[in-house]
Amino acid sequence: MRPERLALGLWLALLVLCGVIAARASYRTQMGDFLPHSASLEQQVLAQQVNGGAASHILLVALEGAPTATLAALSEDLAGKLRDNAAFIDVMNGDDHSLAQIQDFIWRNRYLLSDSVTPQRFTAEGLHTALTSDIGLLGTDLAPVLSQSLPQDPTGEALNLMSTLAPASAGPAVNDGVWTSPQGDDALLLLHTAAPGFDLDAQQRDLGLVDAAFAAARAETPGAQAARLEISGPGVFGVRTRDVTKHDVTRLSILATIGAVSLLAFAYRSPRVLLLGLLPIASGALAAIAAVSVGFGFVHGITLGFGVTLIGEAMDYAIYLFTQTAQGDTARDTLSRIWPTLRLGALTSVAGFAAMLFSSFTGFAQLGLFSIMGLITAAAVTRFVLPPLMPKQFFAVGAGGMAKPLGWLIRHQRPARLMALAALLAAGAALLTHRGGMWDENLLDLSPIPTAAQALDAKLRHELGVPDQRYFAVFQAGSAQQALARSEALAPVLAGLKADGALAGYDLPSNILPSDATQRARQAALPDAATLSARLAQAQTGLPFRADAFAPFLKDVAAAKTAPLLNAASLPPALALRFGSMLVQNGADWVVTAPLTDIADPTAASQRLAAAGANFVDLDHESATLMSTFQREAVTLAVVGSLAILSLLVVGLRSPRRAARVAAPLAMAVAITAALLTLGGGKLSIFMVTGFLLIVAIGSNYCLFFERAVAGSVAWERAIASILLANLCTVAAYGLMALSHIPVLHDIGVTVATGTFLSLLCGAVFSRGGAP
Amino acid sequence: MRRALLAALLLLAPATQAQTMWSLDVLMIQMAQVRAASASFTEQRTSPLLNAPLTTQGTLRYTAPAYMRKTTQGPAPQDFILDHDRITMSGGPDGKTHVFHASDAPQIGGLVEGIRAVLAGDEATLTRLYTVQLGGDAANWQLQLTPLDPKVAKLVRAITIAGSGARITGIDTASPDGSDSHMRIAETVSDAP
Numbered sequence: 001m002r003p004e005r006l007a008l009g010l011w012l013a014l015l016v017l018c019g020v021i022a023a024r025a026s027y028r029t030q031m032g033d034f035l036p037h038s039a040s041l042e043q044q045v046l047a048q049q050v051n052g053g054a055a056s057h058i059l060l061v062a063l064e065g066a067p068t069a070t071l072a073a074l075s076e077d078l079a080g081k082l083r084d085n086a087a088f089i090d091v092m093n094g095d096d097h098s099l100a101q102i103q104d105f106i107w108r109n110r111y112l113l114s115d116s117v118t119p120q121r122f123t124a125e126g127l128h129t130a131l132t133s134d135i136g137l138l139g140t141d142l143a144p145v146l147s148q149s150l151p152q153d154p155t156g157e158a159l160n161l162m163s164t165l166a167p168a169s170a171g172p173a174v175n176d177g178v179w180t181s182p183q184g185d186d187a188l189l190l191l192h193t194a195a196p197g198f199d200l201d202a203q204q205r206d207l208g209l210v211d212a213a214f215a216a217a218r219a220e221t222p223g224a225q226a227a228r229l230e231i232s233g234p235g236v237f238g239v240r241t242r243d244v245t246k247h248d249v250t251r252l253s254i255l256a257t258i259g260a261v262s263l264l265a266f267a268y269r270s271p272r273v274l275l276l277g278l279l280p281i282a283s284g285a286l287a288a289i290a291a292v293s294v295g296f297g298f299v300h301g302i303t304l305g306f307g308v309t310l311i312g313e314a315m316d317y318a319i320y321l322f323t324q325t326a327q328g329d330t331a332r333d334t335l336s337r338i339w340p341t342l343r344l345g346a347l348t349s350v351a352g353f354a355a356m357l358f359s360s361f362t363g364f365a366q367l368g369l370f371s372i373m374g375l376i377t378a379a380a381v382t383r384f385v386l387p388p389l390m391p392k393q394f395f396a397v398g399a400g401g402m403a404k405p406l407g408w409l410i411r412h413q414r415p416a417r418l419m420a421l422a423a424l425l426a427a428g429a430a431l432l433t434h435r436g437g438m439w440d441e442n443l444l445d446l447s448p449i450p451t452a453a454q455a456l457d458a459k460l461r462h463e464l465g466v467p468d469q470r471y472f473a474v475f476q477a478g479s480a481q482q483a484l485a486r487s488e489a490l491a492p493v494l495a496g497l498k499a500d501g502a503l504a505g506y507d508l509p510s511n512i513l514p515s516d517a518t519q520r521a522r523q524a525a526l527p528d529a530a531t532l533s534a535r536l537a538q539a540q541t542g543l544p545f546r547a548d549a550f551a552p553f554l555k556d557v558a559a560a561k562t563a564p565l566l567n568a569a570s571l572p573p574a575l576a577l578r579f580g581s582m583l584v585q586n587g588a589d590w591v592v593t594a595p596l597t598d599i600a601d602p603t604a605a606s607q608r609l610a611a612a613g614a615n616f617v618d619l620d621h622e623s624a625t626l627m628s629t630f631q632r633e634a635v636t637l638a639v640v641g642s643l644a645i646l647s648l649l650v651v652g653l654r655s656p657r658r659a660a661r662v663a664a665p666l667a668m669a670v671a672i673t674a675a676l677l678t679l680g681g682g683k684l685s686i687f688m689v690t691g692f693l694l695i696v697a698i699g700s701n702y703c704l705f706f707e708r709a710v711a712g713s714v715a716w717e718r719a720i721a722s723i724l725l726a727n728l729c730t731v732a733a734y735g736l737m738a739l740s741h742i743p744v745l746h747d748i749g750v751t752v753a754t755g756t757f758l759s760l761l762c763g764a765v766f767s768r769g770g771a772p
Numbered sequence: 773m774r775r776a777l778l779a780a781l782l783l784l785a786p787a788t789q790a791q792t793m794w795s796l797d798v799l800m801i802q803m804a805q806v807r808a809a810s811a812s813f814t815e816q817r818t819s820p821l822l823n824a825p826l827t828t829q830g831t832l833r834y835t836a837p838a839y840m841r842k843t844t845q846g847p848a849p850q851d852f853i854l855d856h857d858r859i860t861m862s863g864g865p866d867g868k869t870h871v872f873h874a875s876d877a878p879q880i881g882g883l884v885e886g887i888r889a890v891l892a893g894d895e896a897t898l899t900r901l902y903t904v905q906l907g908g909d910a911a912n913w914q915l916q917l918t919p920l921d922p923k924v925a926k927l928v929r930a931i932t933i934a935g936s937g938a939r940i941t942g943i944d945t946a947s948p949d950g951s952d953s954h955m956r957i958a959e960t961v962s963d964a965p
Contacts, residue, residue: 096923135826135848136848136850138817138819138821138822138826139815139817139826139828139844139848139850140844140850140852140861141842141852141880141883141884142861142880143817143819143951143953144883144927144928144945144947144949144951145880145927147819147820147821147947147949147951148927148949150821151821173873174873544822544823544824544826545821545822545823546820546821546822546823549820549821549822
């Protein structure tokens with residue numbers, strides 16, 4: 001009695017401890033945290049741009065379903081409402097306010113920002129050239145517009161800067177004063193949220209704000225009742241995927257629970273035992289979360305969601321214990337019989353998942369630790385905690401009859417074995433003759449985003465002129481100022497590439513915020529008030545300007561000469577976002593990530609950039625490389641894991657022959673499952689391969705019980721019944737996952753449900769039970 | 773005989789009416805008949821920044837309903853083309869070609885759109901953008917356009933277009949800050965149907 005109390009007390013104490021750790025753990029969902037520790041600079045850029053780069057803050061909006069003029073009014077109303085909300089850094093719809101932030105910043109700081117501010121430009125000759133050009137401009141139809149800015153900016157710095165920082169040609173068509181699609185049937189808006197794309201709670205809130213503002217604007221705008229809003233962007237994808245996953249998981253887990261509970265209720269006829277059956281897996285999951293949190297300092301969202309799927313076999317442990325307890329037996333009697341088998345079964349699975357610990361992907365390593373800790377805890381809870389909590393005299397009343405179908409199969413082993421071998425041969429033939437490769441190489445098939453949503457995104461990006469950022473020039477520096485200086489040095493190289501037509505455009509952090517040294521140099525290039533006044537008078541000689549026409553210019557230059565230098569805090573929000581996305585601190589280094597658009601010849605661009613000391617990064621290439629590393633590693637881990645399970649079987653059973661008896665049905669089950677999955681030209685996804693490891697982990701338990709059981713006895717019948725019950729629960733849970741729209745859930749579900757059921761059949765057919 | 777006289781009176785009637793009832797409608801119908809026209813111009817611009825007006829010369833070309841081209845020969849050569857909503861400016865002092873939409877720059881768009889609407893006889897556009905006042909008679913008319921859009925009004929106080937029949941003889945623009953333009957248009961060759 002005392003050791004059992006001790007075990008219960010220890011379990012409760014550990015449960016509380018794990019609960020506390022899990023409650024205080026830091027949960028992360030960023031892609032970068034899933035990546036290898038040793039990620040290359042390029043991979044880090046990929047993760048950073050995907051998760052928190054300026055591009056991840058973008059929401060693309062289209063309004064449609066009304067005449068252009070109505071849509072324009074709606075766009076103005078919606079933009080006005082969103083501009084009042086701090087959740088949006090920047091709301092652009094093509095109207096005058098859209099670029100106001102940037103225009104204002106440029107106008108006020110033009111002498112620190114413009115690269116044409118040189119000593120030469122402010123000599124009498126330089127000024128004379130500028131003023132002559134101004135006379136030409138005043139003779140054109142632009143005169144009324146120019147006569148407002150020329151007195152302050154005769155050298156045209158602001159106009160020059162606007163064309164660099166906010167090129168007008170890049171924007172969409174304008175109708176009725178707002179951006180529209182070329183035909184005018186959509187009004188277009190480009191929003192930047194304050195929250196990055198990975199902050200799904202904030203993104204969900206922001207999407208709600210857009211919807212609410214649109215509904216209010218529609219109610220206020222006459223004739224807009226039929227108007228609709230379409231929205232896309234990284235945040236939209238993230239939120240929708242989470243919604244679908246949540247919906248699928250909720251719906252399917254309710255159905256799976258109903259299925260499993262009905263089966264177990266029928267077998268046990270005891271609500272208390274039914275609930276006790278949850279203790280191993282629940283304790284296992286909690287301990288696993290705590291272990292990952294302690295081991296890694298944080299728990300990744302994927303580890304949490306996926307880990308529970310991996311330790312699904314922990315449900316079976318309780319089933320084996322409860323179902324194999326015969327009438328009149330105590331749980332302790334049962335355990336003394338089945339514990340060695342159960343322990344070996346759990347250990348083989350632990351060995352299978354242990355390979356993951358050595359993965360270069362932090363996410364895989366977390367999943368490895370999660371499943372190891374989860375399964376060990378679940379087995380220990382089954383061994384030490386469940387027996388004292390079980391009702392006295394309990395036995396699974398309804399399980400007796402369950403062995404019958406399997407018993408029948410085992411009695412007809414000879415024809416069944418022939419059929420199984422025929423199925424294996426057919427599967428082998430099908431796999432060998434499979435056409436066009438077994439592996440699904442198309443990454444989009446793994447994406448949970450529906451095709452229609454991807455098409456909408458592509459259409460809006462095209463119409464708004466915001467292409468998916470693919471190419472970047474990347475380099476590192478020891479400090480922010482050095483990084484800006486190198487960015488300035490790279491500017492002529494990129495300008496050269498642009499002039500050669502090798503690229504259509506680029507952005508650099510130093511265009512938005514020049515280095516302190518450059519700002520000081522520009523201040524030094526500005527003459528003092530007296531000198532400038534004298535030179536200006538000289539420059540005006542022979543030109544029809546009034547003597548006092550440029551008094552505001554003299555004042556602005558004098559102010560700029562002594563103005564405090566600009567820093568990151570001086571930037572307006574829209575530019576701060578762009579700047580922060582291009583210049584990022586990474587440990588002790590500063591990384592510059594400059595987006596390049598429409599690269600004509602990537603190889604040539606790469607060479608020119610390399611010569612200038614910058615890396616050329618193609619995100620599509622990087623993500624493809626990363627995905628293929630990920631796929632290769634997942635396959636390796638599944639194969640190594642399966643081999644580890646087999647090796648442990650040989651050691652545990654102390655006989656290669658017995659091990660082969662356990663392993664052969666598993667190999668058959670995996671082969672036939674693979675053949676079924678690729679039937680009709682289908683391809684295997686990375687998730688299905690992970691499913692194979694689960695088949696081996698779960699199915700090896702079945703085969704171990706088949707191998708240990710002595711045919712004909714009461715214990716044999718109960719063992720068979722427990723295997724069947726465990727498998728039916730597994731098929732119910734994973735089979736329902738196959739109905740999900742999320743590729744990862746669907747693929748694992750269909751693979752594990754099929755494979756474990758086949759393991760059950762093959763295990764039964766090749767068990768020794770047939771010998772009477 | 774009486775029938776012939778009646779027929780002659782009926783034929784004369786519209787012409788008589790056109791002469792007696794001079795109105796914006798009639799001017800617009802007249803202007804709409806012109807499919808293409810070209811002319812030379814002399815333009816004088818004053819500016820609060822300048823102590824003497826700038827004089828430029830060049831040619832104007834128009835093709836109904838929405839193509840206008842202003843080629844300035846001197847002193848600085850420049851080309852300004854309006855093709856529907858698209859404005860192309862080239863050969864200016866910076867030597868670059870600028871392309872933008874008239875609606876992107878309402879200040880400039882509002883100015884050229886008024887002249888285009890008069891040339892095309894597009895009364896709907898004209899009255900949507902301006903308060904229109906017609907003075908004079910068919911042989912010597914003046915059309916005063918006052919911008920309705922406050923953004924345009926900040927830059928252009930009034931545009932006065934003078935003409936004779938279906939021919940435009942002068943365009944005067946006045947700005948609130950004193951940047952004014954006086955354009956005299958001569959030798960119009962219009963291709964009326």
